[in-house]
Amino acid sequence: MQGRFSKEFLTTEVENQFFDRKSAKKKPEEIVKHLVGFANASGGILVVGVEDNGELTGFEYVGAHSIEEFKTAPIKLLRDTPIMFEVIEVPIENCRNQKDTVLVFDIKPSTKQVIICYDREVYLRIKDETHKLSYEQRRLLEYDKGQRFFEDEEVTDSNLQDIDKELLFSYKQKMGAKDSSDEEILIARNLLKNGHLTNAGVLLFAKYPTKYIPNARMKFLRFDGNRFQTGSNFNLIKEITIEGPLPRMIEKAKEVLKSQLRDFQFLSQETGKFEIMPEYPEFAWFEGIVNALVHRDYSVYGDYIRISMYDDRLEIFSPGKLPNIVTLENMKYTRYSRNPRIARILSEFGWVKELNEGVKRIFSEMEKQFLKFPSYSEPNENAVQLNLENNILNRSLRMKENLEQKISQEIFNSLNEDEKLVLYYASMNNHVTVKEMSQYLNRGGTYTRNLLKDLREKNLLKWCGSNAKDPKQYYYLEI
Numbered sequence: 080m081q082g083r084f085s086k087e088f089l090t091t092e093v094e095n096q097f098f099d100r101k102s103a104k105k106k107p108e109e110i111v112k113h114l115v116g117f118a119n120a121s122g123g124i125l126v127v128g129v130e131d132n133g134e135l136t137g138f139e140y141v142g143a144h145s146i147e148e149f150k151t152a153p154i155k156l157l158r159d160t161p162i163m164f165e166v167i168e169v170p171i172e173n174c175r176n177q178k179d180t181v182l183v184f185d186i187k188p189s190t191k192q193v194i195i196c197y198d199r200e201v202y203l204r205i206k207d208e209t210h211k212l213s214y215e216q217r218r219l220l221e222y223d224k225g226q227r228f229f230e231d232e233e234v235t236d237s238n239l240q241d242i243d244k245e246l247l248f249s250y251k252q253k254m255g256a257k258d259s260s261d262e263e264i265l266i267a268r269n270l271l272k273n274g275h276l277t278n279a280g281v282l283l284f285a286k287y288p289t290k291y292i293p294n295a296r297m298k299f300l301r302f303d304g305n306r307f308q309t310g311s312n313f314n315l316i317k318e319i320t321i322e323g324p325l326p327r328m329i330e331k332a333k334e335v336l337k338s339q340l341r342d343f344q345f346l347s348q349e350t351g352k353f354e355i356m357p358e359y360p361e362f363a364w365f366e367g368i369v370n371a372l373v374h375r376d377y378s379v380y381g382d383y384i385r386i387s388m389y390d391d392r393l394e395i396f397s398p399g400k401l402p403n404i405v406t407l408e409n410m411k412y413t414r415y416s417r418n419p420r421i422a423r424i425l426s427e428f429g430w431v432k433e434l435n436e437g438v439k440r441i442f443s444e445m446e447k448q449f450l451k452f453p454s455y456s457e458p459n460e461n462a463v464q465l466n467l468e469n470n471i472l473n474r475s476l477r478m479k480e481n482l483e484q485k486i487s488q489e490i491f492n493s494l495n496e497d498e499k500l501v502l503y504y505a506s507m508n509n510h511v512t513v514k515e516m517s518q519y520l521n522r523g524g525t526y527t528r529n530l531l532k533d534l535r536e537k538n539l540l541k542w543c544g545s546n547a548k549d550p551k552q553y554y555y556l557e558i
Contacts, residue, residue, distance in 0.1 A: 089169070090133035090135060094131075098125075099117075100125070102128070103128050103149075104142050108156060110152065114162060114164065115201070119194050119204070121204075123186055123204060125183075125184040126182070128171075128182055135181065137177070137180055138179060139178075146182055150166050156196075157194065162187070162189060164185060164186045166183070168180050168183075169183055200212075229418075233273065233276075234276050234280075238274060239271075239274070241276060241285045242261060242284050243324055247261055247265075250264070250424070253428065253429075265284070268420065268424065269420060270283065297321040298318065299318070299336070299386045299388070300385060301317035302314050302388065321335065326428055329368070329430055340388075342358065359448075366440065367395045368395060369431060369437070370438070371397035373425055373430075376398055379399045384396065393467045394465070396458070396462060399417075399463070400463065412439075450468060498539075504519060505540065510553040511554050516531065534554070540555065540556065541556070
């Protein structure tokens with residue numbers, strides 16, 4: 080038994096979001112429910128023939144179902160919504176010292192449809208358990224898979240009287256359709272059904288969206304210090320609520336942030352004069368706000384968008400987890416919109432960039448001002464948060480000046496552009512990996528690996544790792 084499914088892996092791997100083990104005594108139809116759970120989540124590995132405590136019991140004993148039963152069960156029972164999976168038979172020596180087998184299911188995630196089990200229920204893998212979903216949870220999963228869009232659902236209490244006519248007229252002008260009636264343009268954009276606005280119609284053009292979607296609002300919070308404090312140390316010094324149709328919210332949010340952000344003054348060694356540098360590049364924070372408004376999960380009623388400003392950072396919090404196939408790792412390059420109609424209208428207004436292009440530019444704009452790269456996180460696994468750091472205490476105002484203090488002019492000038500970029504990245508982010516630099520430089524892995532090794536040999540970078548194949552290995556500035 081070699082490679083990925085070693086004895087150690089099968090017996091000691093902790094059950095988690097992506098791994099589970101089951102006894103061959105379990106009925107095959109019960110195992111199918113767990114396969115469905117993995118497929119509806121992010122995929123994963125399910126091993127049959129291993130007990131919960133890691134004991135290798137295999138299939139060679141009375142009471143165990145056959146390997147063939149398990150292999151054919153998902154094919155027979157999931158005809159309406161089949162799952163994609165690979166089955167691997169791994170030879171083992173069981174706990175009775177017999178030659179035996181364990182069955183490994185490698186389940187692929189279903190990104191475009193919800194998998195419905197043979198019992199008409201929907202299951203979802205959450206951490207180390209498989210959960211049966213309620214109707215409401217199932218509906219939310221359908222939103223996530225793109226089978227159903229919250230923005231397209233009718234708001235049956237709404238009508239054309241709810242429209243902000245001035246805003247809609249400005250949109251018609253932009254589209255060269257000012258002679259079209261309000262009803263015609265809204266129907267053409269699928270924002271009006273049976274005389275009622277859709278959720279997207281309410282969010283985009285209603286005078287008072289919170290009348291129908293209570294948490295379709297945003298709050299700006301300004302704190303004194305670097306963390307939120309309560310009680311006698313309560314440090315919230317400004318709170319502004321921003322409401323209205325999305326185009327007006329965008330304009331208001333921009334106005335509020337501009338009034339709160341600081342400028343830094345520094346003496347330029349090139350001109351000998353004091354020059355101004357903003358606390359954060361405008362594109363970075365503005366695009367972060369627009370993305371939060373465009374891509375948030377409006378079906379999550381219990382929360383709202385928050386912009387929290389601390390002395391050392393700006394946090395933009397948006398309710399709802401990342402949609403469908405988007406992850407923290409691939410969000411710079413993966414194209415997917417939870418609210419495609421909203422995204423289209425705001426793009427036609429001129430607010431929204433091409434999908435994911437804005438995220439990439441947030442990174443590049445922070446880099447240009449010698450700030451740390453932005454970071455994204457998923458608080459409580461049901462929200463997305465963008466953090467922008469202003470690096471107020473030790474901000475490097477000039478990359479070249481900063482590096483030349485540590486490297487001689489002769490050595491610095493001898494470096495090629497990619498080598499200089501690596502050192503800059505390392506100085507701003509503490510350490511670098513081959514994967515990070517490959518993406519940053521838009522170069523292949525082999526080229527990047529050799530580049531980092533060359534800088535190590537020049538005593539400009541130091542390597543840290545247990546061995547050459549250590550997945551956590553990285554480089555950092557030697558100087």
